[in-house]
Amino acid sequence: MLGITAGVAAYKAAELARLLVKQGALVQVVMTPSAHEFIGAMTLQAITGRPVRDQLFDADAEAAMGHIELARWADAIVIAPATADFMAKLAMGAADNLLLTICLATQAPVLIAPAMNEKMWAHPATQENQTKLTAQGVKLIGPAVGEQACGDVGPGRMVEPAEILAAAAELFELGPLSGKRVMITAGPTREPIDAVRYLSNRSSGKMGYALANAARLAGAEVLLISGPVSLDAPKGCALTEVTSADEMYGAVMNQLDGVDIFIAAAAVADYRAEYVAEKKIKKTEDTLTVNLVKNPDILREVAASAQRPFCVGFAAETNDLEQYATDKLNDKQLDMIAANWVGDQQGFDTEDNALLVIWSEGQTQLPQQPKRELAKQLMTLIEEHYHAKTTTQSS
Ligand SMILES: Cc1cc2nc3c(=O)[nH]c(=O)nc-3n(C[C@H](O)[C@H](O)[C@H](O)COP(=O)(O)O)c2cc1C
Numbered sequence: 001m002l003g004i005t006a007g008v009a010a011y012k013a014a015e016l017a018r019l020l021v022k023q024g025a026l027v028q029v030v031m032t033p034s035a036h037e038f039i040g041a042m043t044l045q046a047i048t049g050r051p052v053r054d055q056l057f058d059a060d061a062e063a064a065m066g067h068i069e070l071a072r073w074a075d076a077i078v079i080a081p082a083t084a085d086f087m088a089k090l091a092m093g094a095a096d097n098l099l100l101t102i103c104l105a106t107q108a109p110v111l112i113a114p115a116m117n118e119k120m121w122a123h124p125a126t127q128e129n130q131t132k133l134t135a136q137g138v139k140l141i142g143p144a145v146g147e148q149a150c151g152d153v154g155p156g157r158m159v160e161p162a163e164i165l166a167a168a169a170e171l172f173e174l175g176p177l178s179g180k181r182v183m184i185t186a187g188p189t190r191e192p193i194d195a196v197r198y199l200s201n202r203s204s205g206k207m208g209y210a211l212a213n214a215a216r217l218a219g220a221e222v223l224l225i226s227g228p229v230s231l232d233a234p235k236g237c238a239l240t241e242v243t244s245a246d247e248m249y250g251a252v253m254n255q256l257d258g259v260d261i262f263i264a265a266a267a268v269a270d271y272r273a274e275y276v277a278e279k280k281i282k283k284t285e286d287t288l289t290v291n292l293v294k295n296p297d298i299l300r301e302v303a304a305s306a307q308r309p310f311c312v313g314f315a316a317e318t319n320d321l322e323q324y325a326t327d328k329l330n331d332k333q334l335d336m337i338a339a340n341w342v343g344d345q346q347g348f349d350t351e352d353n354a355l356l357v358i359w360s361e362g363q364t365q366l367p368q369q370p371k372r373e374l375a376k377q378l379m380t381l382i383e384e385h386y387h388a389k390t391t392t393q394s395s
Contacts, residue, residue, distance in 0.1 A: 001108075010081055027047075031099070032099050056096075083116060088125065118155055139167070143157055186227065188269075256302065310389060313328060
């Protein structure tokens with residue numbers, strides 16, 4: 001999320017928005033009401049592709065994504081420029097506009113780029129607010145020293161957008177999974193029958209891709225092994241594209257060294273055709289028998305491997321969800337399993353989903369919500385359990 005307050009440097013926020021979008025970020029701009037004096041919302045909407053939010057009391061916007069939801073939605077909040085006034089209000093916990101309210105309600109990291117006249121910056125009140133904000137965990141970048149719009153020279157200029165972008169990226173590198181390598185499988189596999197036909201399933205890959213994104217935002221190095229999907233590659237993840245279960249197995253095993261967490265979100269075909277016809281099978285008989293043989297069980301093998309990472313499985317079931325999922329957790333010796341209902345417009349190829357997450361000593365229900373949010377919640381659970389396990393092992 002990009003917050004813009006009422007300073008002259010607001011015109012540079014358009015460039016920052018452009019750079020963030022170029023990096024693959026979903027950018028929601030939130031302006032203070034006075035910021036409109038300095039930059040047009042239309043410009044920012046055109047750059048980000050999303051309408052700017054600026055009203056706290058907006059019934060329509062609240063009905064769609066309310067201020068608390070926006071606060072939850074944000075992976076990080078960057079406020080550039082941040083005025084002296086905004087810093088003062090944020091430091092004292094005021095919430096009389098949308099941006100301030102979101103900053104109070106969020107758990108995401110907040111980075112501000114102060115920009116003001118050098119006397120305003122040097123004022124003891126602003127200095128005290130800076131100290132308070134730092135103590136509250138708000139990160140500051142700048143201000144830079146140089147000539148200001150009013151002609152004064154000194155510290156007060158907003159740092160350049162490219163530098164703010166780099167500082168925003170660092171927010172993620174300090175995440176709870178920084179220094180960890182996470183491998184995620186995603187999407188369906190295709191098992192050929194003849195030269196043109198294959199067996200597959202309705203997995204869209206959306207959950208696996210959302211998890212890859214969430215792991216990246218948590219600071220992890222992400223290896224994504226994906227079956228055929230029509231999704232854009234998530235930024236910052238090392239993507240390996242495969243087609244069949246056998247190929248997925250090969251790609252996983254080849255890259256398993258050094259993996260700390262393995263998340264098997266792919267819907268891997270259990271069986272493949274024993275023989276693949278070289279040419280297209282002709283419609284000559286009334287019935288056709290295709291002999292199927294078992295595919296390798298990737299998750300089982302990873303969980304049984306010498307370097308065994310923390311293993312998270314998925315169970316997609318049409319019935320007896322909890323029982324099947326618990327059996328799979330125990331049978332494959334997993335650390336955690338995320339179970340979801342599929343079929344009847346649920347689970348596969350949908351935007352929303354709900355998950356029942358089970359581990360050996362407990363379980364929790366993550367409610368129906370967009371897969372992006374769900375992935376963030378699941379990743380937080382994985383992080384917590386992974387850290388708890390590694391702490392126990394090393395103590
Ligand atoms: C022309 C003009 C330029 C301004 N530039 C800045 C600035 O660069 N930094 C700042 O802290 N305040 C600046 N102000 C004052 C803020 O706009 C004012 O404190 C406003 O109430 C801040 O609102 P906000 O913090 O809700 O966005 C400027 C005011 C005017 C009239």
